[in-house]
Structure formats: C-alpha cells, structure tokens
Amino acid sequence: MSRDIIFKTEEYVFSYRVAGLLIQNGKVLLQKPVDDTGYAIPGGHVALGETNEETLIREFKEEINADIKVDKLRWVGELFFPWGDKPCHQICLFYEVSLAGDINIPLDGTFFGTEQLEGKSFKLEFSWVDTKAIKNIELYPIEAKEYLYEGLDEIKHFVYKQD
Template sequence: MLSFLIGGVHFNLRAAALIVDDGHLLLHRARDHAIWSLPGGRVEPGEAAGDAIVRELREETGETVECQELAFIVENFFDWQGVPVHEIGFYAWATLVSPRLRDKSRSHAGIESGNPLEYRWFSLDELPGVNLFPEFLRTASFARGAAPQHVVQGTPRVGP
C-alpha cells in the first residue's frame, strides 16, 4: 500500500467511494472509533484508484461495487495519534452491485485486517451533525455530473 513515514509525516494515498442512494450516503468506521469516513482504503503500488475502491469494498464487505467518475481530489492534512498525516484522496462515485448493503434501516458489518467495521447509511440532510472526516463532506454538494473538485482540508505544514 502507498502509505509510509517520511520526514516525520505519515503519507497515504487513499481511494474512497461516494455511494449515494435515495438521498443517503454510505459511510463506515472502525467499531471502536467515533469517526465516520467514506468507504475505501489505501491504493496499492501500480493500482488505479478506481480498482482500489472495488478491491477494498470486496475485501471489507464481500460486496461488489462499480466505480464511476471522479468527484473529488482531496489533499487532507491532519494529526492521527500524535503523528502528522498528509493524505491524497481520490473520491469517486460508485454504485452497489450486490444488494446486501442497501438496507438503510440498520448497520452492516465489515472487517479490515481482522478489525470489525460498521457500515451505515446517513441521510444527506443529517451529514452536518455526523462526526465525518474529512470535514468538508459534511456540507459538500453531492451533485453528479459536475467536474471533479479539488479540496484542501486542514493546514499544510510547509508553504510560502
């Protein structure tokens, strides 16, 4: 995976799915964490971001998704467990092919490296109150067909 420590900063290349259905967005979190995020994961060397999304959802849920057009390119700067993180994210529209995760009335189980995950649908209207990161997603426009947006979230550590 393209995730490494360099110059005291942890770098990640992440790909994530924007799965919107009937006014709801699918999010996930580790069961022992309060932070929600878009489903996806780290890109492997030589892997396209869309392929990483498909692989990650299959590994974590056993479900099949079809990855579509790019919606956001995100430069995300944050601290995680006392370590500064610089993450580049490719967030693409995706559609569920398998029906299991479509039930919006309950949470769904997933697993990543032996750790339990929770998948849950949130109404787009309730996103501003969700502990969702990166934060811009809480108020983002989820209109399909727009040109990909470049988002810088957080404060870069080096600059003019």
C-alpha cells in the same frame, strides 16, 4: 509486506487513498471504527501497481463483500491529520460508485465489516446516513458534509487541515 502506498519517515507519514461515494435512496454509506465517533467515506489505500478503480472494487469486496461499479471522480482532497504520533499528509480521491451484481449488503440501517491496515484487522461499522441530515454527524473530512448535502454535481478540490 504490504503494498499499500503508505510511506513513513522519522517525522511524517504520507498516504494515498481512494474513497467511494455510495448513495442509495438519498442515503450515503459511511464507515467508522466501532470504538470511534467520527465517520469517513469507505475506501482504502491504493496498492502499488493498482489503479484507483481496482482499489475501490477490491476494498468494497474485502470490507463488506459488495460488488461495485466505479463512476466519476467527484472530489480531490489534500488531507493533513495526526497518524498516531506523527503528522500525516494524505492525498484522497473520492469517486462516485454504485452497487453492481447481487446486492449482499443491507440498504438501510447499520451493519459491520472488517478493514485490514498495516497487517492488523479492525472491525468497522457501516451506516446509511440521510444526505439531508449529514450536517448532524461527525464526518471527516469536514468538507464532505457540505459537498454531500449539496449533491455530487461537479468536481471539487479541497485542503483539510486537522489541528
């Protein structure tokens, strides 16, 4: 049984997620399923009994075999979007992270990793995207485009509602 904090009712899904803002040489690391066009900030669902920091360290290790250090909280997002055939209410906390130890991932271009969610495995594409060109891609939540372009200088709160 998954320990991820995802609760489902007849009508709704609630999810608690954390994401890591990894920026190197003016580029941010983004992820997307290989069969999708929209990017997201890497991270994953917090497991019961796990801290946000522990979750991010575990997710980066599981998905791309990268060791990270978790730095400051940067954004707090209340996200509303479809999860399959149900509406989802997600709380997502976005932290600034940095690479630690041996660097096991490319620092430019695109590479692949794997995500585990609800007992299934998904192939993910990870890409380094120039923060100055971020407005030209499909990125969710959409507030991330503006905030990444502006820089990570203060904590921001936002509500994102996808129709």
